[in-house]
Amino acid sequence: MEIIYVLLSVSLSISLLFLGIFIYNLRKGQFDDDYTPSVRILFDDKKK
C-alpha cells in the first residue's frame, strides 16, 4: 500500500503549497482589508 504514502505526500504538498501561498499573501497585505473589496466589485463595470 505504498500508494497511500504517495497520495498522502501529494495531498500534503498541495496543502503546503497553499499554506505557502497563504502566508506569502498574508505578509503582502492581501487580507488586511476585509471589507472594501466586497464593495468595489460592484463598481467594476461602469462604462464611461
Add this chain to the structure above:
Amino acid sequence: MEQTTVLTAPMAAKEMIEKRVEQFEYDNTSVRNFGLATLIFGLVGMLVGLTVALQLVFPVLNFDLPYTTFGRIRPLHTNAIIFAFVGNGIFAGIYYSLQRVCRTRMYSDNLSKIHFWGWQLIILSAAITLPLGITTSKEYAELEWPIDIAIALIWVVFGINLIGTIIKRREKHIYVAAWFYIATFVTVAILHIFNSFAFPVSFLKSYSVYAGVQDALVQWWYGHNAVAFFLTTPFLGMMYYFLPKMANRPIYSYKLSILHFWTLIFLYIWAGPHHLLYSSLPDWVQSLGVVFSVMLIAPSWGGMINGLLTLRGAWDKVSEDVTLKFMVVSLTAYGMATFEGPLLSLKSINAIAHFTDWVVAHVHVGALGFNGFMLFAIAYWLVPRLYNTNLYSKSLASVHFWLGTLGILFYAIPMYWAGFMQGLMWQEFTPEGVLRYPNFLETVTRVIPLYAARSVGGTFYLAGFLVMLYNLAKTAQKGSFLANEKTEATVYTKIDHKGEYWHKVFENRPILLMISSLIVVSIGGLVQIIPTLLIKSNIPTIASVQPYTPLELEGRDLYIKEGCNNCHSQMIRPFRSETERYGTYSKSGEYIYDHPFLWGSKRTGPDLMRQGGKYPHAWHYFHLRESTSMSPGSIMPNYAWLLENELDISNTQAKMKVMKSLGVPYSDTRINNARNELKEQADAITANLKAEKIEVKPDREIIALIAYLQRLGTDVKKE
C-alpha cells in the same frame, strides 16, 4: 489598445503616488463562446442522461446496438455533463468575472482561443471514443491516454491565461473569487495527472499503472477531489462574484469568504477515502476520510450561509428577480449536498447507501441543483449584458425556474426512496436467517417504478432547460453582441525613492515563464518517478492468486469496453448479507493483477466478484445474448454482437508485455506462447458449449468474456 493618462500627485517627501486612468477593453467573445458551448452541451448531456435513465425502465432503448448500450453511454452522460456542460460553464463564468475583478483583459487572446477550441476538440473526441467503447473504465476519467494528454496541455493553457491575468491585474487586492479559480487550476492539474498514469498498449488502449486497491484509492482520491475542485470551488468563486452583482449588494461577510476558501482547501483534499468504506482499504485510511468529511461541513455551510445572508433584507428582490431565485435554490442544494456528504461518509449510513441510487440522488442534488441552477442564473444575468439588452421574457424564465425546481424534486425523491429501499432489501433476513430477497433481480424490479418517476423529473428539468434556450436565443436576437467592452480603471502606483513601480516587478514576464516551466517540469518529473515507485509495490500476498490467462485478459478488456462496471461491482463488503449473497468477502490480495481495478460504484446488477463457476458456460452464453431469456424481467442490455464479433487478438502479446512491465509475472515463454494458450482455452469453452448444443466459433468475443466471468473470484477458492 490601452491608453494611459498620467496624473501625478506629490505625497510624502520620498514617496509619490501616481494616478493614471487606463482605458482598455474586456474580452466578451471568449465568454460568449464558452457560454454557447455550455448551452449546447448541456442539452446533449441531459438528453443522453434522460436516455440512460429510460433504459433502466425500458431496456429496448439500448437499441441492441453496441454504441447505445447503457454501459457505454452512461460515461458519455457523466462526461458530457461534467466536462462539457459544467466545464464550459465555469470557463465562461471565470473569463467574465476574472477580467472584472482584476480590471484587465484576459492575459492573452490567443491563449483564450486555444483554450476554447482545444477544450471543444477534447469533448468531441470524448463523444466519439466513449460510444466506441474506448475507455479506461475509471469513473470521470474514462478518456484514453492521448486525450488525457490533450486535457493536461489545454488545462495548462488555461492556467497560464488565468495566472497571467491575475499577475497583470490593475487591482492590488485579489478578490476571493480569483482565489477559488487558482485553487481549481492547481488542484485539478495535479489530480488529473496522478490519476491518469497509464502505460499505453496501443494508440487507444492503456493500462493503469496502479493495480487493485491502489488503483481504487487513487481513483477515488481523484473522483472526490474532482467534485471538490471542478464542481465546487469554481462555483463558489462564481457565487462570490455573481451573487453580489445580481443582488447589487456586497457579500455578507468578506472575512468569512476568505476563511471559507482557506479552510475548504485544506480540508477537502483528505476526504477521498470515504468512497471506499468497508472495502479492503486499511482501516486507518478509511477513518481519516471519515473524519475530514465530517469536518468539511463547517466551511461548506459557512459558504452557503455567507451567500444566503447576502440577501438578508432583500428577499423582496428575490421574489421579483428570477436570477436570484435560481441562486437561492442553487445554494440551498449546495447546503443539502454538503450536509448529506458527511452523513454518507458515516460508516453505518454508508453501509446502506453505497452501491445504491441514494448516491445517484446525492450527486444529482449537486449537479442539477447547485451546478445547474447556478449556471442558469449566470446565463440569465449574463446574456442580456453581453448583448446589451434586456431579457426577452421574465415569465418564461419563471416557468423555467418552476420546471427546474420540480424536476429536481421529482428526480431526487424517487431516487432517495429507491436507494434506501433497495439498500435495505439487500440486507434483509427472514426470521429463519436466510436472505429475504435472495434473487437480486427482485430488488431491481421493485425500484423500476421509481426509475420511471425519476425520468419524469429529468424530463421536467430538460423541458425547463429548453425554455431557457428559447428565451436566451430571443434575447440575443433582439440585442447586439458587445465583443469588446470598453472600460477604464484608475491605477494608483506608488513610486518609491528609486522610481520603480511595485507592480512592474509583478508584471515581469520572466515570473510567468518561471511558473509555467515549473509546472511543466514537475509534470515531467512525476511522470518518470511515480510509475517506478509503484511497480515495486505490487507484491502478491495470496499465493493462489494468479495472473489472468491471455483469453481472460482479453475478456476483461471486453468487460471494460462494454462498461459492465457501470452496473456491476466487484467488491464484496464484509457483511453477512453480502457474504451470504455473493460469497467470501473481497481481500486486497485478490486484486493485485487488476490494472485497472473494476470495483464499480453502483449495483444496478449484482456483484460479480465471485461469479466464476456459479453458472455453466451456456447460461452466460444465453444471458449475454438475451438477458431476459435467463432472467425474466431483467434490465440488463443484450450483447448479441459478442456472438458475432471476432476477438481481436492482435494486441494480446503487447498487452501481456505491458502487464509484465507493470509487475504482473508473465514469463517471456508464456507471452510468446500466448496465442496457443488462448486458443486452447477458447477451444475448451467452445467444446463445453457444444455439449450443450450451442454452436459457436472459438474465436468470437463471447468466448473471451465467458472465460473472464468464469475466472472471477475463483483463485481464493483453491486455497
